[in-house]
Amino acid sequence: MTAQPVEAVPDVAGVMRDMGRRARACADALRLAGPETRTAALTAIAKAVRGHAEAILSANRIDIERARGAGVSEALIDRLALTPARVEAIAKAVEEIAALPDPLGVETERWTRPNGLDIARVRTPLGVLAIIYESRPNVTADAAALCIRSGNVAILRCGSDCLDSSLAVHAAVVEGLTSVGLPADVVQLVATPDRAAVGALLTGLDGNVDLLIPRGGKSLVARVQAEARVPVLSHLEGLNHTYLHAAADADMARDVVVNAKMRRVSVCGATETLLVDAEVAGRLLPPVAEALIAAGCSLRGDARAQALVPAMTEAGEADWTTEYLAPILSVKVVDGLEAAVEHIRTYGSGHTEAIVTEDTMVAAEFLNAVDSAIVVWNASTQFADGGEFGFGGEIGISTSRLHARGPVGAEQLTSYKYVVRGTGQVRP
Amino acid sequence: MTAQPVEAVPDVAGVMRDMGRRARACADALRLAGPETRTAALTAIAKAVRGHAEAILSANRIDIERARGAGVSEALIDRLALTPARVEAIAKAVEEIAALPDPLGVETERWTRPNGLDIARVRTPLGVLAIIYESRPNVTADAAALCIRSGNVAILRCGSDCLDSSLAVHAAVVEGLTSVGLPADVVQLVATPDRAAVGALLTGLDGNVDLLIPRGGKSLVARVQAEARVPVLSHLEGLNHTYLHAAADADMARDVVVNAKMRRVSVCGATETLLVDAEVAGRLLPPVAEALIAAGCSLRGDARAQALVPAMTEAGEADWTTEYLAPILSVKVVDGLEAAVEHIRTYGSGHTEAIVTEDTMVAAEFLNAVDSAIVVWNASTQFADGGEFGFGGEIGISTSRLHARGPVGAEQLTSYKYVVRGTGQVRP
Numbered sequence: 033m034t035a036q037p038v039e040a041v042p043d044v045a046g047v048m049r050d051m052g053r054r055a056r057a058c059a060d061a062l063r064l065a066g067p068e069t070r071t072a073a074l075t076a077i078a079k080a081v082r083g084h085a086e087a088i089l090s091a092n093r094i095d096i097e098r099a100r101g102a103g104v105s106e107a108l109i110d111r112l113a114l115t116p117a118r119v120e121a122i123a124k125a126v127e128e129i130a131a132l133p134d135p136l137g138v139e140t141e142r143w144t145r146p147n148g149l150d151i152a153r154v155r156t157p158l159g160v161l162a163i164i165y166e167s168r169p170n171v172t173a174d175a176a177a178l179c180i181r182s183g184n185v186a187i188l189r190c191g192s193d194c195l196d197s198s199l200a201v202h203a204a205v206v207e208g209l210t211s212v213g214l215p216a217d218v219v220q221l222v223a224t225p226d227r228a229a230v231g232a233l234l235t236g237l238d239g240n241v242d243l244l245i246p247r248g249g250k251s252l253v254a255r256v257q258a259e260a261r262v263p264v265l266s267h268l269e270g271l272n273h274t275y276l277h278a279a280a281d282a283d284m285a286r287d288v289v290v291n292a293k294m295r296r297v298s299v300c301g302a303t304e305t306l307l308v309d310a311e312v313a314g315r316l317l318p319p320v321a322e323a324l325i326a327a328g329c330s331l332r333g334d335a336r337a338q339a340l341v342p343a344m345t346e347a348g349e350a351d352w353t354t355e356y357l358a359p360i361l362s363v364k365v366v367d368g369l370e371a372a373v374e375h376i377r378t379y380g381s382g383h384t385e386a387i388v389t390e391d392t393m394v395a396a397e398f399l400n401a402v403d404s405a406i407v408v409w410n411a412s413t414q415f416a417d418g419g420e421f422g423f424g425g426e427i428g429i430s431t432s433r434l435h436a437r438g439p440v441g442a443e444q445l446t447s448y449k450y451v452v453r454g455t456g457q458v459r460p
Numbered sequence: 461m462t463a464q465p466v467e468a469v470p471d472v473a474g475v476m477r478d479m480g481r482r483a484r485a486c487a488d489a490l491r492l493a494g495p496e497t498r499t500a501a502l503t504a505i506a507k508a509v510r511g512h513a514e515a516i517l518s519a520n521r522i523d524i525e526r527a528r529g530a531g532v533s534e535a536l537i538d539r540l541a542l543t544p545a546r547v548e549a550i551a552k553a554v555e556e557i558a559a560l561p562d563p564l565g566v567e568t569e570r571w572t573r574p575n576g577l578d579i580a581r582v583r584t585p586l587g588v589l590a591i592i593y594e595s596r597p598n599v600t601a602d603a604a605a606l607c608i609r610s611g612n613v614a615i616l617r618c619g620s621d622c623l624d625s626s627l628a629v630h631a632a633v634v635e636g637l638t639s640v641g642l643p644a645d646v647v648q649l650v651a652t653p654d655r656a657a658v659g660a661l662l663t664g665l666d667g668n669v670d671l672l673i674p675r676g677g678k679s680l681v682a683r684v685q686a687e688a689r690v691p692v693l694s695h696l697e698g699l700n701h702t703y704l705h706a707a708a709d710a711d712m713a714r715d716v717v718v719n720a721k722m723r724r725v726s727v728c729g730a731t732e733t734l735l736v737d738a739e740v741a742g743r744l745l746p747p748v749a750e751a752l753i754a755a756g757c758s759l760r761g762d763a764r765a766q767a768l769v770p771a772m773t774e775a776g777e778a779d780w781t782t783e784y785l786a787p788i789l790s791v792k793v794v795d796g797l798e799a800a801v802e803h804i805r806t807y808g809s810g811h812t813e814a815i816v817t818e819d820t821m822v823a824a825e826f827l828n829a830v831d832s833a834i835v836v837w838n839a840s841t842q843f844a845d846g847g848e849f850g851f852g853g854e855i856g857i858s859t860s861r862l863h864a865r866g867p868v869g870a871e872q873l874t875s876y877k878y879v880v881r882g883t884g885q886v887r888p
Contacts, residue, residue, distance in 0.1 A: 060805070064829065137828075145850060149839060156831060158861050242861060263691060263862050284884040291886035377488070399879050400565075401492065403584060411577060411882025420887065421878070422573055433586050433670060433875035434691050435863040447861035450849070451827050454839025456712040458719035459848065 044228040051220050052237025055160045055185045058215040063157050063183050067134030069212055070180055074130035077180075077208030081123040081173060084204040088119055091200035092169060099193055112167050112194055122173045122201065125425060129177040132424040135443045136183045150453040155446045157183035159242035162233045163427070164189045164256065166248035169197035175247075176205045176219040178427050182445035185218055187241065189233060191248070192225030199223060236262035247428055265440065267431040269355040270300035270383035272413045275372040275398070276320070277389035278311040284410060285388045286320045291412040292386065294327045298357050300429055301384055301416030305352060305362045307372045313340055313365045321363070329359045336365035352379040369394055373401045380404060382431045384416040405431055405438040472656040479648050480665025483588045483613045486643040491585050491611050495562030497640055498608055502558035505608075505636030509551040509601060512632040516547055519628035520597065527621055540595050540622055550601045550629070553853060557605040560852040563871045564611045578881040583874045585611035587670035590661045591855070592617045592684060594676035597625035603675075604633045604647040606855050610873035613646055615669065617661060619676070620653030627651060664690035675856055693868065695859040697783040698728035698811035700841045703800040703826070704748070705817035706739040712838060713816045714748045719840040720814065722755045726785045728857055729812055729844030733780060733790045735800045741768055741793045749791070757787045764793035780807040797822055801829045808832060810859045812844040833859055833866040 062070070081088070092114040099109050135155050142152040161184045165171045172190060179186035190198040202221040209218050222229045233241060234256065244264045246256040253266045274292050276285045292303035308317050313336065321331055321341040331337075332351050333344035344363065351362040352375070366372045376385050386408035387398040395409045406416050406429075416439070418426025423441030430436045436444035490498070509516070520542040527537050563583050570580040589612045593599045600618055607614035618626040630649040637646050650657045661669060662684065672692045674684040681694045702720050704713045720731035736745050741764065749759055749769040759765075760779050761772035772791065779790040780803070794800045804813050814836035815826040823837045834844050834857075844867070846854025851869030858864045864872035 060829075060831070063831065143850065145848070149843060149848075151849060156861070281884070287886055288884060295887055395881075399881075401488075403488070403491065404877065406878045406880060408880040409882060411880060411885040412887050414887040415577060415880060415882075415885070417887075420573070420577075421579060422571065433584070437875050438878045447865050449832065450834045450866045452834060452836040452839060452843060453823075453827075454837060454843075456709070456716060457839040457843070458715055459723055459840050459842040459845075 044224065044226050045232050047224075048222070048229055048232035049237055051187055051222070052160070052240030054217040055187055055220060056240045058217045059157070059159055059185045061215050062180070062185055062218050063136070065214060067136065069214065070134055070183065071130050072212045073180055073209050073214055074126055074177055076211045077173070077177065077205050078123040078126040078130065080204035080207040080211075081119065081126065081201065084200060084207075085116060085119045087203070088197060088200040089114055089116065091196040094196040095169075095194050104193070108167060108193070112169065112197070114169055114197060118170070122170045125170070126173055126177045128424050129181050129442065132181055132442055134181065135446050140448065147457050148455060149457055152451045152453075153448050154451050155443075156449050158445060158447050160185045160187065160240055161243050161245060161445070162187045162189065162241045163245045163247065164230060164233060164252065165246070166191040166252065167193035169194045169201060171247060172198040172201040172221065173205065174425060175427060176202075178425055178442050178445060180209075180218065181442040184445055187220050187222070187233065189222040189229060195225055231259075234260045234262075245427055263435075265428070265430055265432065265436060267300065267383065267429050269381045270302065270416070270429070271305070271353070271355045271379065271381040272301065272303050272384045272386075272416070273305045273307055273372075273376050273380060274303045274386045274388065274413060275307040275366075276309060276312070276316050277369065277387055277391065277394055277398075278309045279391040279394065280309075280312065280316060280388040281390055282316055282319065285316055286323050288386070288388055288410070288412050289320050290323050290327055292414055293324060293361050294329055294359065295412070295414045297359050299414065301414045302357065303361070303386070303413045304354070304356055305364065305379070307364050307366045307375060308337065309372070310336065310365050310367050313337070317341060317363070317365075324361060329361055331361055331363055333363040334365060337363040355381070369398060373398065376402055376404070383429065384408065384413045386411065386413045405429065472652065472654050473660050475652075476650070476657055476660035477665055479615055479650070480588070480668030482645040483615055483648060484668045486645045487585070487587055487613045489643050490608070490613055490646050491564070493642060495564065497642065498562055498611065499558050500640045501608055501637050501642050502554055502605055504639045505601070505605065505633050506551040506554040506558065508632035508635040508639075509547065509554065509629065512628060512635075513544060513547045516625060516628040516632070517542055517544065519624040522624040523597075523622050532621070536595060536621070540597065540625070542597060542625060546598070550598045553598070554601055554605045556852050557609050557870065560609055560870055562609065563874050568876065575885050576883060577885055580879045580881075581876050582879050583871075584877050586873060586875050588613045588615065588668055589671050589673060589873070590615045590617065590669045591673045591675065592658060592661060592680065593674070594619040594680065595621035597622045597629060599675060600626040600629040600649065601633065602853060603855060604630075606853055606870050606873060608637075608646065609870040612873055615648050615650065615661065617650040617657060623653055659687075662688045662690075673855055691863075693856070693858055693860065693864060695728065695811065695857050697809045698730065698844070698857070699733070699781070699783045699807065699809040700729065700731050700812045700814075700844070701733045701735055701800075701804050701808060702731045702814045702816065702841060703735040703794075704737060704740070704744050705797065705815055705819065705822055705826075706737040707819040707822065708737075708740065708744060708816040709818055710744055710747065713744055714751050716814070716816055716838070716840050717748050718751050718755055720842055721752060721789050722757055722787065723840070723842045725787050727842065729842045730785065731789070731814070731841045732782070732784055733792065733807070735792050735794045735803060736765065737800070738764065738793050738795050741765070745769060745791070745793075752789060757789055759789055759791055761791040762793060765791040783809070797825060801826065804830055804832070811857065812836065812841045814839065814841045833857065
């Protein structure tokens with residue numbers, strides 16, 4: 033089922049076109065299999081991941097050796113490395129997706145027209161998804177599981193860094209699929225590091241790819257967005273803001289900001305700019321800054337913020353437009369809600385913005401005025417996550433407004449059709 | 461507000477970029493205006509259309525004279541021509557959209573997480589829509605009204621055939637918008653027939669167009685799909701099937717098929733191929749064929765159909781792949797449900813398919829197995845229409861599976877955001 037990685041494939045474009053054809057050919061089998069079969073496949077995949085743990089770990093050692101040989105940083109090697117606990121976590125994550133309700137066939141609306149026609153809106157799969165990702169071997173299982181749950185056929189393209197690990201995980205996925213009678217081609221993995229494979233996916237493989245999902249750094253996403261000839265679901269960045277309003281509770285402000293910035297600095301839900309209302313900056317900002325600095329965060333402020341916290345360096349224009357993904361926070365003192373919203377409108381990336389305030393009316397105005405995928409009142413921006421939303425996993429967070437916005441879980445990977453039931457009606 | 465049409469604009473690209481900037485600049489004003497203001501704008505537009513009826517009719521006479529001079533067919537001139545009754549119908553259609561519930565701000569889901577976070581999914585506009593259409597002057601008002609109802613800013617590009625009429629209608633739209641304090645730029649109309657304007661729209665105007673909607677013939681839609689650098693919502697064609705199952709009621713079969721094909725042959729919901737179950741073809745097909753022929757329809761059948769209805773000419777492979785949009789129907793005798801579904805899978809365009817049967821189980825199987833935007837049981841495929849679905853108008857019928865599928869009304873032109881309300885939660 034799973035080809036061994038090869039450094040050069042003579043006809044990558046042809047191989048990819050064939051993958052597209054095979055993906056489309058099994059779309060109906062997965063769509064019509066029924067929720068129980070999809071659940072059984074996911075459970076079987078989790079079991080197969082556990083059963084293949086040794087093979088996965090030894091494939092991972094090959095990836096790590098290759099990465100070390102190529103002088104890859106230890107931070108990247110840590111992202112790449114699997115342990116028995118991490119393999120177990122992969123299996124567990126697939127089981128969590130198996131436990132989610134199957135979204136397909138669910139009627140989301142149903143109504144009757146005056147002429148007696150009964151119309152229902154029913155969830156269907158999207159079709160064939162191509163997912164292009166970088167060096168986290170767990171994504172192979174995660175993405176496969178979300179696609180199976182949502183009835184979508186998947187073509188996976190992993191980073192060359194984790195190709196051996198991914199092939200080993202993929203072998204478990206295929207074992208799980210076929211053990212319940214689903215076609216192996218429901219989840220295909222591109223088995224070559226040849227970058228021409230990505231180019232082929234961007235063309236849509238003769239109409240056999242319905243949606244491209246890039247998961248990775250900015251350059252990957254930007255390339256996919258610029259070159260794709262099929263629809264793309266992606267987020268470019270999370271340049272998120274937390275705004276401390278004049279009526280913010282001081283302790284909550286401190287705890288929320290420290291968490292929003294420092295819980296994990298590398299996630300897309302991390303706050304990158306703190307906006308503090310001028311009315312209360314003298315009271316609120318120093319203790320917040322102190323707690324941030326104690327947590328290891330560097331601060332860059334505008335003149336008014338610097339005046340209150342001398343430990344800040346000066347923020348330049350670039351600081352308002354940078355997604356640090358690092359223990360750095362830019363800080364600006366703003367004159368009221370409108371100025372905060374205006375700053376977010378100018379510099380935000382439409383991902384996640386939060387306000388801390390005890391004033392219900394002001395909160396409502398902020399939540400309405402800010403047009404980001406996620407707007408938060410009195411909580412950390414780091415809740416921007418499909419798991420935290422209860423979606424049981426996510427393929428990413430969309431900053432697009434089309435199709436899906438915010439965390440993309442199994443339900444967001446579906447389309448719908450209309451089922452019209454009549455008794456012989458003809459249209460006048 | 462409304463520029464006069466000019467044959468040549470020195471810098472079309474620059475003019476279009478400016479339209480994009482102005483569209484984006486007023487998006488928040490429309491989004492934040494509130495439902496009452498949007499309703500008031502629509503009511504005012506309907507009133508202004510009536511008030512400007514004379515100007516609209518005389519502009520239309522210019523379009524018609526130009527079309528006659530260019531030797532345009534009378535059928536096209538009929539599409540283009542306005543009468544006092546048609547102007548009234550335009551105003552009426554805007555009023556119907558004014559009467560629709562405003563989709564924005566509506567919570568479509570709301571739940572509480574175990575940590576107490578309260579999460580709501582709330583409808584938002586998409587942003588800026590560019591709509592490219594051909595020679596029906598009523599589309600200018602229809603499209604503007606649907607965009608206003610859904611809170612989306614519009615850039616309209618009409619066919620050069622109806623530019624004068626559209627400018628006159630647009631003047632009424634602008635009068636309505638500004639009379640309630642909304643910016644005139646909420647609906648802009650490209651005031652030049654220069655085709656370079658379309659090319660500019662396809663680029664997305666520096667990120668200021670969020671969605672392109674082509675409404676028109678196949679060549680327009682195909683060009684937009686091939687060249688657009690921004691997402692496109694469109695349907696290519698409605699190659700629709702009606703399947704007469706063995707358990708079909710004979711009278712219902714006849715009435716439904718005649719309506720599905722002949723009510724209006726030029727609409728995308730018209731049936732183009734009739735599939736008849738071999739088990740009952742001898743009984744069902746002759747009376748259906750007789751009624752179709754009496755209604756003026758030509759029939760093209762496969763060998764088995766021809767044997768039953770000698771008046772049929774022979775259907776070739778091309779007949780299964782042609783959207784006639786004419787009083788022609790292709791007819792095929794199939795061996796059971798599975799063969800019918802397989803024919804639809806092979807030749808259908810994913811628009812609308814119907815089954816006529818008294819067998820509930822067979823109907824359920826058909827409705828599940830056929831993956832078209834609209835699947836119909838015991839009714840005419842010509843119900844494929846936003847108005848007939850109760851959407852109060854439509855911008856088209858999407859055969860895409862992304863974002864919106866089937867009839868696209870105001871609600872389908874929205875996105876959503878997540879509103880998260882907490883009490884100081886931080887993420888562990």
